[in-house]
Amino acid sequence: MGSLKNIVVWMLIASSLFGAKVTSEQWKKGETFSDYxxxxxxxxxxxxxxxxxxIKFLSEIQGQQLFYELKDQDGNLEQALIPIGKEMQIRLAKERNSEKYHFEIIPIVxxxxxxSATISIEKxxxxxxxxxxxxSGVADKMGQLFKGTxxxxxxxxxxxxSFVYTQKTRMGQPYYRPSIKIAMYESKGKRQFIYADEDGYGYKSDKKSQSYTVTGKKKVTYTRRVPVSKKGSRxxxxxxxxxVTSSFSYRRYHPILKRYRPHHGTDFGAKRGTPLLAVNAGKVTFSGRMGGYGKVVKIKHAGGYESLYAHQSRTRVKRGQRxxxxxxxxxxxxxxxSTGPHLHFGxxxxxxxxxxxRVLRKKSIKTSILxxxxxxxxxxxxKYKKVVIKNAKENKEKLLNYLKQEGKAFIWDSNTQTSMRIKDDEYTQAL
Known part of the structure; x- marks a missing residue:
């Protein structure tokens, strides 16, 4: 608040300078604050x-942004007000009796x-x-209001x-776009009110649909494969x-060695790459190559049992893994x-x-079920519910009162003012 008072006092002093004036400028596209x-x-x-x-706010100055400068009679800059967004601005002011400038960021006032206005349609x-x-800004907003209604x-x-609208002004000029509050369309003696919500969208009623989210519970049924667990089929x-292609035997003719040798296991025929399953829970005691068995996995189970899976193309577990x-x-x-793809199981x-x-159960072929x-x-x-549009009734009363008074519409001055004479009451208040 103190800085605002300083601006006002300073501007009152500046306004007394002969030839001092305020100019309205546009920020050049691509221009940096250093360039300025x-x-x-x-x-x-x-x-x-x-x-x-x-300093990070310097990059937020928009190209084509309107800003104001106070210059002395020689055209030297005394002060500049440069907006950064809708609510804040950079104030650059020359210090008294010095060539230095003071920089600060202050609210835009x-x-x-x-x-209110009533327009008769001609075109x-x-x-x-x-x-x-x-x-034209009012015309654009009215087009948005009537769209869909x-x-x-x-x-x-x-x-x-007929309609009611608000407009922000700064230095006597429109500042950003207007806001339509309510409108009325009259044709052949029939009236239709159009109520505006806070976003400028129109509704024929003073209520609008508003969405809201409801969180509930939904029963979901799904299937999952789980291991088979039965007593007696451990x-x-x-x-x-x-x-089975070759059974357990203490004396079997070996097809490669061409002699009789014990066959401590059962051979199962299967295609290369067929998944091998652990016959029971346990801990891997070996995973790697083991002589004539090729790639082998050994698993230790409870009760003193140990299983062996030989001739694998690829193992998938590591030693110590459960x-x-x-x-x-x-x-x-x-x-x-090996004479071909198969599993030697011991x-x-x-x-x-x-x-x-003797311990494997054929009924347990299904190791998992859905x-x-x-x-x-x-x-x-x-879901949606009807809510009353904010200030709908109040705005309707304002429009009806305006129609009773038959007031004249305010006409905006379109003269492009690149230079304005300072007016204490107007310029200082705008700051």
Whole structure:
């Protein structure tokens, strides 16, 4: 507030200077604040005095932005007011009896007034409003208001449109776009009020639909594969589909070595890459190459059991890893001494080889099943309700009172003022 008082006092002093005047300028596209200082012979050392917090706002000056300068009779800059957004502005002021300038960011002070107008349609809504009020911004906003409510293209010559709007002004000039509050369309003696919401959209009623979100619960049923768990079938099969090609034997003729040797396991025929399944939960004790067995995985199970999966093309588990029953631990291959892709499956009990088929249960081929589950999820639903448009009734009363008074519409001055004589009461208040 103190800085605002200083501006007013300073401007009152400046206004007494002979020939001092305020000019309205437009910020050049691509121009930097440094360029602006150089163009006005102001030292860029000023930039070093600007705080880090304030200096970031220099990049927010928009191209084609209208700003004001106070110049002495020789055209030297005494003060500049440069907007950065709708509410704040840069104030650059020359210090008294010095060539230095002071920089600060202050609020923009503007006035907001309410106006009313009645327009008789001669050509079309936009053209007639622009011509009558000399303000195309009002015409644009009226077009937005009528969109979706009344077809302005069907307006006939002699129809009337009355409305109430507000306009911010700064230095006696329109500042940003106007805001339509309410309008009325009259044709052949019939009236239709159009109520405006805070965003400038029109409604034929003083109520509008407003969306809101409701969060509820929705029952969701889904399926998931879960391991089979049954008493009496502790060990499952190492493959989903079983085809035994060679059984456990203490004396089997070896097809590669061409001699009889014990076959401590069961061979299962399967295609290369077929997933191999852990026959029960346990801990991996070996994963790697093991002589004629090729790539092997060994798993230690509870109760003194240990399973072996040989000739794999690729293993999927590591030593020390814990696995679940039915978990994929590798893939069928033909590594090591093998005549073709197959699984050699071995089983030990307390360190001695046993016939795997005595503990493996064919009924456990299904290591997992699809099971249905139910859960409740949060579901957001968009609903709508009717709400009263803010100040709808008050604005209607204002428009009706205006129509009773038959007041004249305010016509905006369109003279492009590149230079204005300072008026104490007007200019200082605008600051």
């Amino acid at each position: 200082l150089n163009d006005r012979n102001i030292s860029t050392d000023l930039l070093g005095d600007i705080s880090k917090t304030d 503007y006035q907001e007034e309410e106006y 079309n809504l936009h053209t007639d409003i622009s011509a009558a009020l000399n303000h 009344v077809n302005a293209k069907k307006f006939r010559k002699g129809d009337k449109v 060990f499952g099969m190492p493959l989903r589909h079983i085809r 696995v679940k029953k039915g978990q994929i631990i590798g893939y069928v291959g033909s590594t090591g001494r 089983m030990k009990k307390n360190g001695r080889w046993i016939n795997p088929m 099971k249905k589950f139910t859960k409740y999820e949060d579901v957001k639903t968009t």
